[in-house]
Amino acid sequence: MSSTDQDAMEQHRDEQALLTALDAADRMPDATRLRARTYELLAPAPGSTVVDVGCGAGRAVGELAGRGVHAVGVDPGRAMLAAARERWPGAEFREGTAERLPFADAGVHGYRADKVFHILAEPARAVAEARRVLAPGGRIVLVDQDWDALMIDSDDAALTRTLVRARADLVDAPRAGRRCRALLLDGGFEEVAVEVATSVFTEPGALTLLARLAGSVRAAGVVGHAQADTWLAEQRRRAEAGRLLVAVPFFVVSASAPG
Template sequence: MSNHQEAVAKHRDTEALLAVLDTADRMPSAARLRERSYTLLSLTPGSTVVDVGCGAGRAVAELAERGVHAVGVDPDPWMLAAARERWPAAEFREAGAEDLPFADGSVRGYRADKVFHVLREPQRAVAEARRVLCPGGRIVLTGQDWDAIMIDSDDAALTRTIVHARADLLGAPRAGRAYRNLLLDGGFDEVTVEVHTTVFTDPAMLPLLTRLTEPACAGGAIDRDRADAWLAEQRRRADADRLLIALPFFVAAASAWAVSAKSSPPGGRRDFADTT
């Protein structure tokens, strides 16, 4: 495949992913989940907040509307191009979660939505978040548990095979359920965890199911005929208003308190200074 063909294929894949993400993001439940993440950040006007894995930049624009200096970070130049086109007034930088372009203690808020499941070593991203956050800064992690996607189907065994085959191709498909321990191990305090289950019944979510079956076929977990039959059933359900997909989203939040020079024991006094 030539460089031009690769670029065209990448553009099409990005557009397809954006279509799925846009459909999901426009749902009221998704808007409520984003709003919850902003609340947990305890936003301070004028402070710097980084949205890691920002994708097309919707959260960056919404955070900026709340009076903070929001910066979107993403390793995918194609996603960043879409973000800059959609939100020309916003700030975006190309970088991965494990190597952020910020000085130590220079940001007050860190948000990562649907990011940690693609990382091979999510603990490295947590350490990097701890590095860039100032004392008293807040971190919020949001993401689905890919092993726990629920899809109503006549063939429960095949559905489990498809879901698990897709999950097994990810770096950390169960990162959501591990958020609390990741944050505790990373030196964060005041860790809280919530679970919000989003239910999809809109036929517009059918492309998500197609994206689930493709890796299962490519990896040999199922053949193309079984995948097509399963997708046909889901389309029939959608036509009859019987489609149901349920995704559990974990939302974890914590604070980056600075331990005093006297080395307070766990649970002891912690000093904090806002450096943003």
């Protein structure tokens, strides 16, 4: 097998692992409630156009379409877009980035970005682009977690702190959630409001997320295989005993484009 083929196989495995992790997170009751809250804050009129930036596998696009909205998912990942089109064949998906959206000026009535801004090197550029594509009075809703504030119950508090901080350091903008209010104010948006929703995960499905956390920190060389494996083994025991607990604070920031 050529190195090119190996790289392609590894990329496919990574994409499938990411889809699995996203699916596990999306199915959690708190995640379902949080998505519904973003739809309420968008308050889209029937038939209006809403863009879901960083749409991933398209769940929010499908749910918004079910509410009578013309929802358009935008994502830079072709594999994600392929998965979204397969899962939601009646919905519209386009390739693009938060900094460069495939819409005309004032071409949409709502803008939603869920867990996107923490991976952006220049989030202010994305805010400027959101301002460009939103019609006057259009609504924007940003959701992002605070990676420094991730809470995981564990018998080894010191190692857990190390893992959480190291994972945060691997994120482009780990404190993007707490910065979104200032970003929208600086971008000229009006009626900026902030809510904080803490999602609590106690079901075994959260193990997928914890495994990705430990794996990324281990790959960065912060902890060794033995430490990561021991920590994950404890989390699995907790899940089996019904004692798993992961809490993630999400900032939900909404605003209106100037009229």
